[in-house]
Amino acid sequence: MYATMINYWSWWWEVDNESDELARMLLTISVLIFAVLWYKWTGSFTHNRLPPGPFGLPIFGYLPFLNHQLHETFTEMAHKYGPIFSLRLGSKFHVVVNSIDLAKVVARELDHTFANRSPPVTALTITYGALDIAWSNNNAYWRNMRKLLVSQVLSNANLDACQGFRTNEVRKTISNVYARIGTPVDINEVAFDTELNVVTSMLWGCSSNISGDFFRGFREVEFKIIELLAAPNISDFIPMLSWFDLQGRNREMQKQRVHLDRILDSIIKDRIETNSRKMEGAVKEDGRKDFLQIMLELKDASTSFDIVQIKALLFDILTATTDTASTMVEWVMAEILHNPDVKTKIQEELTEVIGMKIVEESHLPRLKYLDAVVKETFRLHPSLPLLIQRCPDESSVVGGYTIPKGSIVYINVWAIHHDPKNWTNPLEFRPERFLNGKWDYNGNNMKFLPFGSGRRICPGVPLGEKMLMFILASLLHSFEWILPKDEEFELSDEFGFVTKKRKPLVAIPFQRLPDASLYE
Numbered sequence: 001m002y003a004t005m006i007n008y009w010s011w012w013w014e015v016d017n018e019s020d021e022l023a024r025m026l027l028t029i030s031v032l033i034f035a036v037l038w039y040k041w042t043g044s045f046t047h048n049r050l051p052p053g054p055f056g057l058p059i060f061g062y063l064p065f066l067n068h069q070l071h072e073t074f075t076e077m078a079h080k081y082g083p084i085f086s087l088r089l090g091s092k093f094h095v096v097v098n099s100i101d102l103a104k105v106v107a108r109e110l111d112h113t114f115a116n117r118s119p120p121v122t123a124l125t126i127t128y129g130a131l132d133i134a135w136s137n138n139n140a141y142w143r144n145m146r147k148l149l150v151s152q153v154l155s156n157a158n159l160d161a162c163q164g165f166r167t168n169e170v171r172k173t174i175s176n177v178y179a180r181i182g183t184p185v186d187i188n189e190v191a192f193d194t195e196l197n198v199v200t201s202m203l204w205g206c207s208s209n210i211s212g213d214f215f216r217g218f219r220e221v222e223f224k225i226i227e228l229l230a231a232p233n234i235s236d237f238i239p240m241l242s243w244f245d246l247q248g249r250n251r252e253m254q255k256q257r258v259h260l261d262r263i264l265d266s267i268i269k270d271r272i273e274t275n276s277r278k279m280e281g282a283v284k285e286d287g288r289k290d291f292l293q294i295m296l297e298l299k300d301a302s303t304s305f306d307i308v309q310i311k312a313l314l315f316d317i318l319t320a321t322t323d324t325a326s327t328m329v330e331w332v333m334a335e336i337l338h339n340p341d342v343k344t345k346i347q348e349e350l351t352e353v354i355g356m357k358i359v360e361e362s363h364l365p366r367l368k369y370l371d372a373v374v375k376e377t378f379r380l381h382p383s384l385p386l387l388i389q390r391c392p393d394e395s396s397v398v399g400g401y402t403i404p405k406g407s408i409v410y411i412n413v414w415a416i417h418h419d420p421k422n423w424t425n426p427l428e429f430r431p432e433r434f435l436n437g438k439w440d441y442n443g444n445n446m447k448f449l450p451f452g453s454g455r456r457i458c459p460g461v462p463l464g465e466k467m468l469m470f471i472l473a474s475l476l477h478s479f480e481w482i483l484p485k486d487e488e489f490e491l492s493d494e495f496g497f498v499t500k501k502r503k504p505l506v507a508i509p510f511q512r513l514p515d516a517s518l519y520e
């Protein structure tokens, strides 16, 4: 290269003496060094290209321009800026990924890099400093807690052993709804209470002296917590202001934690006292220990596991099980009541598979059409439309753009589920799309991610799916449902950590099975 350059110079820079020769040589070397540096600089510039996105104001970034319906706003922004875009909110750099190819890069190919979380201030407060699973970073603690949940609560063996709890609670729900026949029923409330009773039976069994009354009000506490988790908080965007808690969000979350602590502390205290009196209760007749007992024994055996961690884990399981599933029961019922043909097809399937008897869990795998209706509802109304934000532990490249370490990254499942490139007539409710048996909740097909994908995928799929199908099949087989007269019916949603129906679904049940003794 040196020789070529010397040749190029020589046609206009004739060398007459030694100093000219030296000057030309120095110039050539300098130009070469400059070229290498330029190449490196422009190369690194290309690699550091940040995803496109809107400009914002100094200090606040794009914060003042964001609409509360974040899933819809982000989807509109993707139409403008492309499948990956970025925005600065306060001092935090956010990236939103909106296509199946890029979601695959984040959640599968670079899963390990993107496996941390970036908990909001309120999440840190309610989880005792991210001691739970959902907000914990990708580290040994998270792996152990997740393993504990999966092996002790969500294993096939435990789910089979707890079938009796689920059947009892669903039967109780049917009989409670029967007592309210002909009157308006809040569907979310019914589903929430059923889920809560099932999960508490699994966690600390029927042996606890804590009565159902104790949980009265738990739904309100949980709703408030979920609302606060997604409420925009200036403390998250401008961390140096977090000390002032300008919007009072963290103070409000602290209040909710006092309620939660009161409930969890008394359950744990009750069990510790029972254990110390060596009463039977803690151990089931078949020798199986419930989850609380297992955790307390772990605590006694290890110095690194304590009561606060037990509470954080219980909090995760209680909220993860109840709010998501009850919201989905409500959405599915709303779509069914909105689509009379779908309702007729479900009822025909229920009658064919179950007859005029009561639903048993063993019937569920044969309810193919209902399963397709649930999946189509998950497509249109994913409970966590942006999943839980991920945070890369090193800078990396996605779709040709650099995602700096520590960015907050959203996978916009809502956009993917509503994209006409992925789904024909995406706004239509057409359960038939899911009848070919190809779809599951395991996050392998990036077109359909209601439970996420990769190492952060929801571990509760087996229980969540079972409970959803059991409650829905039972409500729809035991009752005919109609909407209250003159009630305006609509299907709009309200963005939140869990995205709910804006207007709660209220419907009136009527007896459907001829044998009244099936409702007792």
Ligand code: HEM
Residues within 6 Å of the ligand: 133, 134, 135, 146, 153, 316, 317, 320, 321, 324, 325, 328, 383, 384, 387, 388, 389, 450, 451, 452, 453, 455, 456, 457, 458, 459, 460, 461, 463, 464, 465, 468
């Ligand atoms: C219909 C019911 C449910 C739905 C729709 C649902 C949905 C989700 C979604 C979308 C995520 C975020 C995944 C991600 O960030 O990629 C998640 C996380 C999680 N879910 Fe579920 N879930 C349900 C039921 C359950 C149940 C029954 C449990 C436990 C008993 C559970 C425990 C968790 C936990 C612990 C996480 C955090 C996982 C982690 O960060 O490692 N979920 N869930």
